[in-house]
Amino acid sequence: MSQADRVSQAGRVPLSVLDLSPRxxxxxxxxxxxxxxxxxxxxxxxxxxxxxxxxxxxxxxVVSSAPAxxxxxxxxxxxxxxxxSGAVQMGHHTAVTVxxxxxxxxxxxxxxIDLGLGRPAVDRLFAxxxxxxxxxxxxxxxxxxxxxxxxxxxxxxxxxxxxxxPRMRVNAERLRRQFALVGYRPGAEDEYGQQVRDIQxxxxxxxxxxxxxxxxVPAAEGADLQIWVLGSSxxxxxxxxxxxxxxxxxNYHVAPASVLEAVRAYRDAFVPSAxxxxxxxxxxxxxxVGPDDDTAAELASxxxxxxxxxxxxxxxxxxxxxxxxxxxxxTPEERALVADRVETQFVGxxxxxxxxxxxxxxxxxxxxxxxxxxxxxxxxRVRSYELLAGEWQ
Numbered sequence: 317m318s319q320a321d322r323v324s325q326a327g328r329v330p331l332s333v334l335d336l337s338p339r340x341x342x343x344x345x346x347x348x349x350x351x352x353x354x355x356x357x358x359x360x361x362x363x364x365x366x367x368x369x370x371x372x373x374x375x376x377x378v379v380s381s382a383p384a385x386x387x388x389x390x391x392x393x394x395x396x397x398x399x400x401s402g403a404v405q406m407g408h409h410t411a412v413t414v415x416x417x418x419x420x421x422x423x424x425x426x427x428x429i430d431l432g433l434g435r436p437a438v439d440r441l442f443a444x445x446x447x448x449x450x451x452x453x454x455x456x457x458x459x460x461x462x463x464x465x466x467x468x469x470x471x472x473x474x475x476x477x478x479x480x481x482p483r484m485r486v487n488a489e490r491l492r493r494q495f496a497l498v499g500y501r502p503g504a505e506d507e508y509g510q511q512v513r514d515i516q517x518x519x520x521x522x523x524x525x526x527x528x529x530x531x532x533v534p535a536a537e538g539a540d541l542q543i544w545v546l547g548s549s550x551x552x553x554x555x556x557x558x559x560x561x562x563x564x565x566x567n568y569h570v571a572p573a574s575v576l577e578a579v580r581a582y583r584d585a586f587v588p589s590a591x592x593x594x595x596x597x598x599x600x601x602x603x604x605v606g607p608d609d610d611t612a613a614e615l616a617s618x619x620x621x622x623x624x625x626x627x628x629x630x631x632x633x634x635x636x637x638x639x640x641x642x643x644x645x646x647t648p649e650e651r652a653l654v655a656d657r658v659e660t661q662f663v664g665x666x667x668x669x670x671x672x673x674x675x676x677x678x679x680x681x682x683x684x685x686x687x688x689x690x691x692x693x694x695x696x697r698v699r700s701y702e703l704l705a706g707e708w709q
Contacts, residue, residue, distance in 0.1 A: 329677055331708055332366035333359050333701065334402050334569075334600060334688040337380040341634040341692070348379040349386070351694045356390045358698050360397040362705035366430060367394070368402035368686065373498045375631035377622065384417040391425045400430025402565070402686070403546040407436030407495075407504035411514035412533060419519065419536030426540040431515070432565065434546045435508040435553045436500065473576070476679040479656035481573045487629045509556045515543065516560070542591070544598075549574045550581030558582045561589025563596040568676065569688055572660040575599065579680050599682040601673060602661045603689050605700040605707075609664040615691050615700070616663040617641045622690070623654040637692045666707035673708075 335355060339348040356367045369386045372378040380386055383401040391399045404414055414431070422429040470479045501507075517523035521537040524530050544563050547553030548571035557564040564582040568575040579597055586595040604619070606612030618641040625633035628650075662672040673685060687704065691697040 328708060329682060330365035330684045331363075331705065332368065332398075332598070332684060332686040333364050334368050334370060334686045335380065336370045336372065336378045336688065336690070337386065338632075338690045339377050339379050339634050340694075341636050341640065343634070345379045349389075351697075352380075352386065353389060353393045354694070355698055355701070356394050356397065356399075359701050359705075360394045362702055363709060364397060364701070364705065365684065366398040366400060366686070368400045368430065368432060370402055371405050371408075371434070372632070373408075374494050375626075377625070377632040377634040384421065387429070388421055388424075391421065391428060396428075398428050398430055398542075399425070400542075400544070401432045403432035403434030403544070405434050405436050406508055406511050407500045408498050411511045411518065414511075415515050415518035415533045415536040418541055419533060419539040422539035422541035423535060429539075429541040430544055431541055432544040432546050433508075433512055433515075435551075435556075436504055468573070470573075474679050475675045477572070477660055478576065479573055479659055481571075482627065482653065482656050490629065505552070508552055512543070512545065512556055512560065512562075519543075547578050547582070550577040554578050554581040555585045558585025558595070559587055561587050561592050563592060563598065565598045565600060565686065566680065566682075567600050568660065568680070569600040569602040569657075572656060575680060596683050597681065598684040598686050599676060599680045600686045600688060601676055602657070603669055603673070603687045603700065603704065604661065604663045604691060605666055605669050605689075605703040606696075607665060607703070609668055612663050612665060612669075612700075614638050615696050616661060618692060619661055619690065620646075620651075620654045620658045623657045624650055627653045627657075635690055635692055666703045669704060670707045 333355070335352055337348045337352045339345060359367060367390055369380045369383040369390070370378070371380060371383045373381050383404060387399050387401065406414070418429060418431045468480055470477065472478070514523060518533040518536045519539055521532060523532070542563070544565055545553050545557035546565040546567060547557070548567045554564060558581070566575045566578040582597065583595045588594065604612050604616040606615050615638070617638045618636040621636050621641050621644055622633060625631065662669050664672070676682065677685060687701070689697050689700045691700065
């Protein structure tokens with residue numbers, strides 16, 4: 317029996333946590349990291365299955381820029397919950413360093429570490445900004461440099477909204493400067509599949525160079541960790557996960573328009589492996605739960621303004637308060653820029669959100685859901701996860 321079967325037999329599909337270590341307006345980076353440790357302890361008690369940390373760089377409102385370091389802190393602060401990355405952006409790293417870092421974590425915390433791997437879409441963003449369209453195999457929707465009339469329309473499938481792809485603003489020169497600072501290698505998108513295979517080889521202890529030289533990563537060899545692949549479209553990530561028999565995360569919270577395409581491509585490409593004898597899909601969702609629908613709507617009201625800071629090219633700003641959000645005067649262009657993310661955020665009282673998550677699970681066939689929640693006040697974020705877990709169970 318595979319790991320997927322053992323988990324799925326527990327009943328209703330498991331819920332997990334995706335944390336960005338968000339920094340709210342007026343808070344410090346230290347506050348955000350301490351909140352992460354507190355939320356990890358709390359969600360472990362609430363019964364969540366995994367606690368994953370994202371990787372973001374050079375943005376004011378997100379502090380999860382060194383996931384391996386934060387994962388070590390979270391794993392030390394908890395006892396049962398699996399801890400991992402969602403995801404290590406491989407365009408900034410080499411297979412060796414990732415194997416060393418996560419192998420080390422797994423040696424100290426065996427059977428608790430997940431290594432989620434992401435494929436960068438930087439080359440795609442540059443191409444869109446230059447008006448050259450979307451390169452083959454890109455793992456994110458194009459930044460919509462094409463005329464709006466050619467963009468797919470929103471659809472609803474069995475109650476699940478699949479919105480039209482967004483029209484993002486891309487400053488290519490700014491992106492180049494930023495990604496150069498974090499070590500992005502041009503063309504790294506094309507290396508992704510081989511990087512995943514190299515990490516697997518380091519874990520097995522049978523890595524060989526093109527010249528046949530056997531090299532070892534002692535910290536990684538025999539490490540009890542699980543590799544995951546994250547993707548946002550029917551591109552190379554979905555195919556790589558399927559071909560290698562790895563579990564796959566489809567990013568509904570980032571790219572809701574293409575979630576079904578991504579899941580379908582993964583399942584079509586799946587080849588059974590020693591760990592998974594059938595496809596295993598986790599789907600992400602952006603969620604805010606309050607004691608009732610109206611309270612939840614107020615807690616979620618800053619989300620659009622936060623997404624606007626990302627989509628307009630500024631980078632995620634510190635998460636605003638509901639009062640700041642209420643004071644903002646939206647233009648039609650701004651609303652259109654964030655519509656797909658705002659309309660696919662699951663907001664409401666516990667029963668309302670559970671109905672929406674059940675729809676997401678049923679339409680995608682997910683084996684697990686991973687929940688990301690951001691609120692201005694940490695207590696509200698903790699309470700959201702608590703209310704959801706109570707209703708889900």
